[in-house]
Structures are given as structure tokens and as C-alpha cells.
Amino acid sequence: MAQFSLAELETIIDQRAHSGDPESWTAKLFAKGMDKAAQKLGEEAVETVIAAIRGDRQALVSESADLLYHWLVVLGIAGIPLDDVLKELEGRTGRSGVAEKASRPKG
Ligand SMILES: N=c1c2ncn([C@@H]3O[C@H](COP(=O)(O)OP(=O)(O)OP(=O)(O)O)[C@@H](O)[C@H]3O)c2ncn1[C@@H]1O[C@H](COP(=O)(O)O)[C@@H](O)[C@H]1O
Numbered sequence: 001m002a003q004f005s006l007a008e009l010e011t012i013i014d015q016r017a018h019s020g021d022p023e024s025w026t027a028k029l030f031a032k033g034m035d036k037a038a039q040k041l042g043e044e045a046v047e048t049v050i051a052a053i054r055g056d057r058q059a060l061v062s063e064s065a066d067l068l069y070h071w072l073v074v075l076g077i078a079g080i081p082l083d084d085v086l087k088e089l090e091g092r093t094g095r096s097g098v099a100e101k102a103s104r105p106k107g
Pocket residue numbers: 012013016023024025026027065066069
């Protein structure tokens with residue numbers, strides 16, 4: 001079991017975001033803003049999809065880590081705490097995805 005959590009990564013990202021460290025990728029992304037960070041998130045999502053379709057387990061693990069890191073950066077730039085997403089997921093527990101979709105208003 002990994003001794004690391006997304007909450008810890010969120011804290012690191014928060015600390016690095018405005019560090020002004022020229023070596024910090026996080027600081028670079030925050031300085032460039034949402035458009036660039038969201039673009040990187042999209043690229044990592046596509047790379048994750050490709051790894052999944054190829055059945056490349058090692059690449060899928062690595063690309064998933066890139067994806068989660070860039071997702072947290074995008075959440076950080078948007079000012080949305082990870083906890084908001086976890087609460088949203090928490091609210092969905094105990095209900096199947098198919099039942100939830102069927103209950104959506106038609107339109
Ligand atoms: N988890 C990550 C993490 N994952 C990916 N990356 C960076 O994201 C960038 C992705 O750039 P690229 O698109 O070039 O990478 P790529 O998709 O592999 O590139 P191609 O193969 O497509 O060319 C690289 O610079 C990676 O190093 C990350 N940068 C930082 N972190 C975490 O954030 C912490 C602080 O990092 P800094 O802000 O850089 O100090 C680190 O200690 C880590 O814990």
C-alpha cells in the first residue's frame with residue numbers, strides 16, 4: 001500500500017504553485033494559467049487512453065500519475081479543493097451509475 005495520498009499531492013502543488021522556483025513545473029503551469037494547464041490535462045488524458053487501449057500496464061500506471069497530477073493542478077487553478085470532488089463522490093455512493101443516469105431529467 002502506497003504511503004502517499006492525493007491530499008498530500010494537493011498540498012505539495014499548493015506549496016509549489018506560487019514558489020517562484022524556475023525549476024518548478026507546477027509554478028510554470030500556474031503562471032501560464034488555466035488554458036495551458038487544461039491543455040496539458042487533455043494531453044495526459046489522451047496518453048492514458050492510448051496506454052489503456054494498447055494494454056500497456058506500465059504506461060497506464062505512469063500516464064495515470066501524470067493525469068492525476070495535472071488534474072489536481074487544474075483544480076488548484078480553478079480554486080476547487082480536492083475535498084469538494086471527494087464529497088461529490090461520497091454523495092454518489094450507494095447508488096448505481098445506471099440508476100443515477102435513468103433518474104436524470106429527460107431533455
Ligand atoms: N507528480 C508530478 C508530476 N507528474 C508529471 N509532472 C511533470 O509534467 C510535465 C509533463 O510534461 P510533458 O508533457 O513534456 O511530459 P510527457 O507527457 O511525458 O511528454 P511527452 O512524452 O508527451 O513529450 C513534466 O515536466 C513532468 O515532470 C510532474 N511534476 C510534478 N509532480 C509533483 O509535483 C511536485 C512538485 O514539482 P515541481 O513543481 O516541478 O517542483 C513533485 O515533487 C511531484 O510530487
